[in-house]
Amino acid sequence: MAIIEVFLGAFLTLLLDKMASGEWLEFLRHEGIHTQLSNWTNTLSQIQVLLTDAEDKQLTNRAVNLWLDDLQDLAYDLDDLVDDFFTEALRRKLMSEQPQASSSKVWTFIPTCCSNLRPSSVMFNFEMRSKIEEINTRLRNSFEQGSKLYLVKIIGTTPTPTTKTWQRPESTSLIDEPHIYGREHDQSKIIELLVRGDESSHSNVAVIPIVGMGGIGKTTLAQMVYNHETVQKHFDLKAWACVSNEFDILRITKAIYDSVTSQTCSFNNLDHAQVQLKQALAGKKFLIVLDDVWNNKYSDWNVLKKPFSDGAQDSKIVVTTRNRDVARMIGAVKLHDIEVLSAEDCWSLFAQHAFENRSIDANPNLVSVGRKIAEKCKGLPLAAKALGGLLLCKERDEE
Template sequence: MEVALVSAVLKIVGTKLAPLAIKEFRSKADVAKDIQELQDLVEEINDWLHTVGDKAIRNGRSSKWLKRLKEAAYDAEDVVHEFHIEAEKQDIKVTGGKNTMVKYLLTKPKSAVSEFKIAHKIKAIKSRFDAIVKGRSDYSTIANSMPVDHPVHHTRKTIGEVPFYTIVDETSVFGRDQEKNQITSELIETNSQQRIKIVSVIGLGGSGKTTLAKLVFNDGNIVNHFEVLLWVHVSREFVVEKLVEKLFEAIAGDMPEHLPLQHVSRTISDKLAGKRFLAVLDDVWTEDRVDWERFMVHLKSGAPGSSILLTTRSRKVAEAVDSSYAYDLPFLSKEDSRKVFQQCFGIAMKALDTEFLQVGIEIVNKCGGVPLAIKVIAGILHGMKGIEEWQSISNSNLLDVQDDEHRVSACLWLSFVHLPDHLKPCFVYCSIFPRGYVINRRHLISQWIAHGFVPTNQARQPEDVGIGYFDSLLKVGFLQDQDPDQDWSTSDEVRCKMHDLIHDLARQILQDEFVSEIETNDQINRCRYLSLTSCTGKLDNKLYGKVRALYVSGRDLTFDKTMDKQCCVRTIILKYITADSLPQFISKFEYMGHLEISNVNCEALPEALSHCWNLQAIHVLKCTRLAVVPETIGKLKKLRTLELNGVWSIKSLPQSIGDCDNLRSLYLEDCGGIKDIPNSLEKESPKPTSVHDFFESSRIIGPWILFRPC
C-alpha cells in the first residue's frame, strides 16, 4: 500500500522540480546539474515503482527501503517548496515578477535563500536518492521482504462532529424495505413499562446501518408520530459532555459556545419537556453502563413514548444500553447486491459487454453483500475500460478472505490501489478531519491547491480542476452523503463527508505519518498530518518539525513561544482556540497556503498575516467578535480567496484589499455589519451608494470576485 502513496509524492516532487531544471541558470555550486540529476532520479524511481509496485502492494507490509524512499521524497518536496516561495518573494521585490527562478538565482546570490544554501540542500537530497537507488538493485529488496498479509487495523480514538445530512435518496437503497418497516413499527409502538424505548440496529461497518437509520428517520409515520426528531453522531469516544453539547446543537441549532454544562443540560430538558421525541444515536461504541446512564439523565424530561434508535457494530453495546429491541442487520442478497452495483454504473451498465458483466458479477459476489464495498468497487471499475483491469481486481488475493469484516476492508484497500495517482494524495489528505466531519468542497479544494495536489500551470483555473477531482472521489464512493436535492451547478456550498471505514482507511494508509495522540518520539519524527481535537495544554515544539497539515480544536491550546518558524506546513485549520493563541500560530507558520479559523473570539486578524507570503486562501467562520481585517492584508500578493462568514462585528474592509493582485473570490455571508465598500474594489464601476447597490452591481466588477449578499 505504501508504494501507491510514495509514487504520488514522487510525482509532485517531479512536477515542482521541472521549472527549476532551467538551461539559463549557471552556478559555481552547479545547482542546475544537481537539480536535473535529482529530477532524473525521481522519474526513474517512479517509473520503476509503477512497473513492480503491484506485486509490492499485494505483499502488504512496507519495507525499510520504502520508508526511506518516502521520507526522502517528502524532504525533497519540502526543499523545493521552500525554494519556490523564497524565490517568488525576492523576485517581486527586485525584478517585477518575470522569470522568477532565473532572475532570483542570477541577481540575488546573497539573498535569504542563497545559491549555496539551496545547493547544499539539493546535494544532500540527491545523495539520499542515489543511495536509495543502489539499495533497489534487486527486486527482492521490496517484494521478497514483505510477507503476504492482510491490512492490520490500528484504530485511533477521535471525537467526531455532528453529521450534516439526514436525507437519503431512497431510490438508491435496495433490499431494506422490510427492515425499515419493522424498525419503524418498533419505535412507534408504545411500551408502558419503559418511558424511553431503545431500539438498536447491529451490523458490520459498511453494511448500511446509518442509511437504514436515515430511511427510518425520514419515514412519514415517524415524522407524524414524534414531536421532536434529533440526530447525533456518537463515534468511538463516548464523552458524555461532548455528546450533551451535540444534543444541544441538534435541538438549538447552534453550538453551546462558552456555556456551562449545567445551562446546556437545562436547555435540553426544557426543550424536550413533555414532548415525545426520537433521538438517533449513530455509531455507538461504548459498553460502559455508567457513562450511558450519565448521558440518559439529560433525556428524562421527554414524554412517555419517546424512543432512541441506536446503530452499533457490537451486540455488547446493545446489551449495555438495555435495548428493548435489537435487530441484526443482514447482508444484501446477491440479487440486491447486483442492483446496487448496477445503480452505481447507471446507464453505462447497458453498454458493457457480456465478458465485463460476468467478471463484474464475480467481483460483486466477493463483496459479501456489504453495500459500501460494492459501491466503492463499482466506482473504481467504472473508470476502467479494459477487461484485463477488471480481471486483475477479480483475481486479487486481497479479496480471498473468509472473514466478513476483513472482506470489506480488503475491498476498500484494493479500491485505493486502483485509484488514479492524482487522486491518491487528495483522498489521503482527508484523514486530517475528525470522524463525521462535514467537508465543504470549496474549502477542501483550497487545501488541495495549497499542498500542490492540483496543478496550477494549466489553462483552467485550479479551482475548476479541483472540482473534477472532488467529483471523481464522489463517484468512487470515497466521499459521500452529498445532499441529493442540491443543484451542484449553481451552488458553491457543496458538502459531503466520509464513511467511518473509509476514514479509517485514509489514516491506515498514512500509518505513523498521521498523529492524533502523542505516544512515542518516533511518531513525532515521522508526523506529517497532525489532527488534535479537544486538546489542551502546551505541545512539544518537536511535533511540528515535518507537519504539512494541521487541524487543531481546543480552547486552551498553547505552545512554546521560542519555537522556530516552520516551513513545511501548507494548511492550518483552527477551531475553538483562544484568541491569544491565534497570533502565535500565524507567526510560526508563514509558509502556509490555506488558513481556516472558526469559532475563535478574536477582535482582529493578526498583523502577522502580512508575512505569510504563500497564503492563498483565508476562511474566517463564526468569529462573531472579529471587527478588524488589518490594512497589511494587501501584502498578500498570492491571496486568491477571502471568506468572512458569520463575522457580525466587522464594519468595513481595508482599502488595501485591492492590492491583492490575485484575489479571485471574496465571500461575504452573514456579515450584516459591513456598511462601506473599499474604493479599491470598484475597478471600472462607479462607487455604489450602499452595500445593497454594491452587491446588485458586483457582476460588473469582474469574474474574479464572487459575492454573497449579507
C-alpha cells in the same frame, strides 16, 4: 480497462481497514499473534503503493501481469484468514457468555486462563499457525517479487491505512443514495417498533439498537427510518447525533440540543447544557438517533440520558452499534440485527455506483467482471460502494 488494479487497490484498502478494527485486536493479543497483524499491515501497505506503477507496466510486461494475478489470489486468501479469525473470536465470546451443554461440563473444571486449550481451540490454533506461516511467506515473496520487477512506489494516488483505529467521517441524517437495496424489511420492522406504543414500559423513553458489523449499513438504515414520512408525522421532535469512537457527553448533548431546537447551544458546561436540553425535550414525544456508539460504560450512558426523562410517553432512541454489549448496557429489550445484503442486492448497489445511469447491457464482459467484484464484497454495502466508486473513477479517467 485495467480493472484488476482498481479492484486490488480498493480491496486491499478495505482489508486493511478490517484488520485495524478494534473488535478483534484483544483476541489476537490473547492468542499471541497480534504482531502478525502489524507485519501484514506494513507489508500490504508497501505492496499497495506499487499498484499504480504496476498498472502502467502490466500491459507491456508479462511478469508484472502474473505478479498482479498472484497478488489477487493472496489478497483473497488473506481476507479468508481474517474472516476465520473473526469467526473464532465470535465463537469464543459466545461460549464464554453461555453455559456449556452437559456433555461439556468437564471443561467447567478447567481454569479460565486455560480455556483456550479446549479441543476446538487447540485444533483452530494448530490450523491457523500453519496458515499464518504460509501467508507470511507469500507476502514476503510478493513484495520481493514486486521489487525485482522494478516497480516504483507512487505515493498519493492510493490511501495508505495504518494500524491506528480508523476515524470515520461524521455522519448526518441525510441519505446520499438514489436507491437503497435490500433494506425494505429492516425499515418496516424498525418503523413498527418506533410508532408502536409500549404500555408495559416503566420509562417514557424506549431504546432500539441496530446492531451489525462495520460497513453493513446500520447508518443507512437509521437514515431511511429517520426520514420516513410515517416517522416524521409521529414525533414532535427529532435529533441526530454522530457519536463514533469518542463518547464526549457534552458534545453529544449539545448536538442533540442544536438539532431539536435549530439553535446553537452556547454552554460549554455540561450541567447548563443538560438543563437546556431537558427543558427543550420536556413533554415532547421525541426521536433521537445516536449513530455509531462504541462506548459500553454504564456510568457514561446514565449521565447522557438524564435530560431524556421528561420526554412524553413513547419517545424513542435509536442506537447504531457494532457491539452487542453496548445494546445490553443501555437496557434495550429488543435488538435489531442487520444482515449482509443478498448477492443480487449487493450487485445492484455496486452497479449503481460503478455505472451510474449508463446502460451496461451492451457490454456483457463488463457485467461479468463487475459481478465477480461484487461477489467479493460479501454482501457488505460499504465495500460495494467503495469498489463501485473506484471503478467509476477509473472509467472516467480513461474516457
